Amino acid sequence: MTLNQAAAEILIHLGVGEQIVGTGYQIDVVPEEIADTYAKIPLLAENGATISHESLLSAEPDFVYSQFAGFLTADEAGERGELHELGVPTYLTEFDCVFHESVDNASFDLLFGEYEDLAAIFDVPAAGEELIAEQQAVIDDGLTTAEGIEGTPTVMWFYSTFEGTPYAAGPGGLPQHVTDLVGAKNVFDDASTKWPETSWDEVAARNPDYIILADLTRGEPGDTAAEKIEMLTSDPLTAQLDAVKNERFIIVPGRYMDPSYGSVYAVPAVAEGLVDLQ
Numbered sequence: 657m658t659l660n661q662a663a664a665e666i667l668i669h670l671g672v673g674e675q676i677v678g679t680g681y682q683i684d685v686v687p688e689e690i691a692d693t694y695a696k697i698p699l700l701a702e703n704g705a706t707i708s709h710e711s712l713l714s715a716e717p718d719f720v721y722s723q724f725a726g727f728l729t730a731d732e733a734g735e736r737g738e739l740h741e742l743g744v745p746t747y748l749t750e751f752d753c754v755f756h757e758s759v760d761n762a763s764f765d766l767l768f769g770e771y772e773d774l775a776a777i778f779d780v781p782a783a784g785e786e787l788i789a790e791q792q793a794v795i796d797d798g799l800t801t802a803e804g805i806e807g808t809p810t811v812m813w814f815y816s817t818f819e820g821t822p823y824a825a826g827p828g829g830l831p832q833h834v835t836d837l838v839g840a841k842n843v844f845d846d847a848s849t850k851w852p853e854t855s856w857d858e859v860a861a862r863n864p865d866y867i868i869l870a871d872l873t874r875g876e877p878g879d880t881a882a883e884k885i886e887m888l889t890s891d892p893l894t895a896q897l898d899a900v901k902n903e904r905f906i907i908v909p910g911r912y913m914d915p916s917y918g919s920v921y922a923v924p925a926v927a928e929g930l931v932d933l934q
Contacts, residue, residue, distance in 0.1 A: 657676065657677050657678045657679065657707075657712065657715055657717035657719070657720050657721070658676055658678075658679045658680075658720075658721045658722070659679070659680055659681060659706065659707055659720065659721070659722035659723075659724065659727040659728070659733055660679070660680065660681035660682075660683075660706075660722060660723050660724060660727065661679065661681060661682045661683060661684060661686070661911070661916075662723055662911055662914050662915065662916030662917070662918070663679070663721045663722060663723050663749075664676055664679040664694065664697060665686075665687070665690060665694070665911075665916060665917045665918070666770075666771065666774065666916065666917050667721065667774065667778075668690045668693050668694060669690070669787055669917050670771070670774060670775055670778065670780055670783045670784060670787060671780055671783045672778045672780060672783075673690070673693040673694070673696075673697070674693070674696070675778070676697045677697075677698065677715045677716070677717050678697065678698045678699075678700040678707065678711070678712075678715040678717070679697050679698075679699060679700065679707075680699065680700050680701035680705065680706055680707035680711075681701060681704065681705065681706050681707070681724075681727070682699065682703050682704065682874070683703075683704055683872055683873070683874040683910055683911070684871075684872060684873055684874070684909055684910045684911045685873050685909065687918070698715070700712070700715060703873075703874055703875060704874030704875055704876065706727050706732050706733065707727070707732070707733045708732070708733065709730075709732070709733055709734040711733075712733045712734060712739075713734075717744060718744065719744065719745055719746075719747070719777070720733070720739060720744055720745070720746045720747070721746070721747045721774070722746065722747070722748055722749070723748075723749040723751065723752065723914070723915060723916075724752060725748055725752045728746060728748065736748070747773070747774070747777070749770055749915055750766055750769075750770065751766070751767070751829065751830070751915035757828070757848065757849045757850065758826070758827055758828025758829075758848075758849060758850050759828045759829065759850070760828065762828050762829050762830060762832065762833055762850070763830075763833050764791070764792075764795060764830070764833065764919075764920060767830070767915055767919065767920075768788045768791070768792075770915075771784045771787055771788055772784050772788070775787075791917075791920045794920045794921060794923065794924065795837070795920050795923050797924055798837075798838070798920075798923030798924035798925075798926075798927045798928075799837060799838070799923065799927070801924055801927040801928055801931060802837070802838040802839055802923075802927035802930070802931075804927075804931045805838060805839055805840070805927065805930045805931055805934065806934050808839060808840060808841050809840050809841070809865045809866055809930055809934065810840065810841045810842075810843050810862075810863075810864045810865045810866070811835060811840050811841070811842060811843065811864055811865065811866045811867070811868055811906075811926075811930075812824050812825075812842070812843050812844065812859060812862070812864040812866075812867050812868065812899075813825030813831040813835075813842065813844075813868045813870075813913060814867055814868065814869050814870065814884060815851065815870045815872075815910070815913055816870065816872065816876065816878065816879060817877070817878040817884075817887075818853070821853055821854070821855065822853075822854055822855075822856065822859065823851050823852070823853055823854070824843075824844050824847075824851075824852060824854050824859070825842065825844065825850065825851060825913065826842070826844045826845065826846075826847030826848070826849055826850045826851065826852045827842070827844075827845050827846070827847060827850060828849070828850040829850035829851070829915075830913070830914075830915055830919045830922070831868075831913050831922070832845060832850070834919075834922045834923055834926055835926075837923060838923065838926055838927045838930065840866075840926075840930065843859075843862040843863075843864045844862070856891070856893055856894055857893070859894065859897070860893055860894065860896070860897060863897055863898055863899075864897070864898075864899050865898060865899060865904060866899050866904045866905075866906055866929065866930060866933065867888070867897075867899045867900070867904065867905055867906070868905075868906045868907075868908060868926060868929070869881040869884050869885070869905055869906065869907045869908070870884075870908065870909070870910040870912070870913050871907050871908065871909055871910060872910035873910075874910075879910075881905070881907040885905060888900045902933075904933045906925065906926055906929030906930070906933070908921075908922055908925050908926070912925060
């Protein structure tokens with residue numbers, strides 16, 4: 657069982673999607689190339705919601721894979737210790753955004769290590785090696801594009817809002833790693849967490865050259881890229897940002913900002929956006 661969409665997508669790309677007895681926390685459109693396989697997996701929670709302990713037990717999984725420690729609690733799918741006592745081993749990503757405020761070695765190498773672990777667990781080591789090679793090629797293509805970026809542009813990774821307050825990428829996560837790889841600068845690279853809750857006054861003070869927008873489809877207010885652009889252009893403060901006035905928006909699927917199969921595609925997407933809009 658996987659507790660979130662990105663975890664399910666990784667297992668599908670490892671060729672073991674048919675072994676997933678349930679998943680939850682779907683926040684984005686499922687990529688077309690795996691949509692048929694994903695559609696066969698029982699969705700045990702509403703779009704954007706998490707799997708309950710009761711739903712997990714009813715699915716009778718042999719193994720649970722999650723990318724969020726907050727899902728493995730007594731109030732959610734169940735505590736890891738409890739699941740282990742029931743004979744259900746768990747795997748939690750090193751990128752967890754709840755218990756790890758920042759990951760010192762956050763990189764694609766860490767993600768690829770996760771692929772290797774999962775490939776070993778499911779006894780498909782060759783599939784793990786093949787997946788890593790494919791994804792490294794995507795990164796390399798993006799870095800070739802990034803050679804055309806002039807100077808050191810500043811960027812803000814805008815993921816979501818809560819009651820109007822923006823969440824932007826800080827250090828210690830894959831968005832920061834992507835920023836470093838393409839030769840840009842994250843305006844919130846001095847934050848204390850990898851997804852800090854900030855303010856629009858602070859965003860205005862840092863005035864990024866480009867804003868990278870997560871296009872989420874989980875249904876929360878302000879989740880889609882279109883809603884974000886509408887908010888940024890209509891607010892008197894943010895409308896004065898250089899990136900907003902010059903429409904320097906780079907739109908990426910929300911999963912590109914998470915530790916997922918899709919995250920490597922942020923490298924070419926951001927590189928192309930920076931080259932095209934400069």
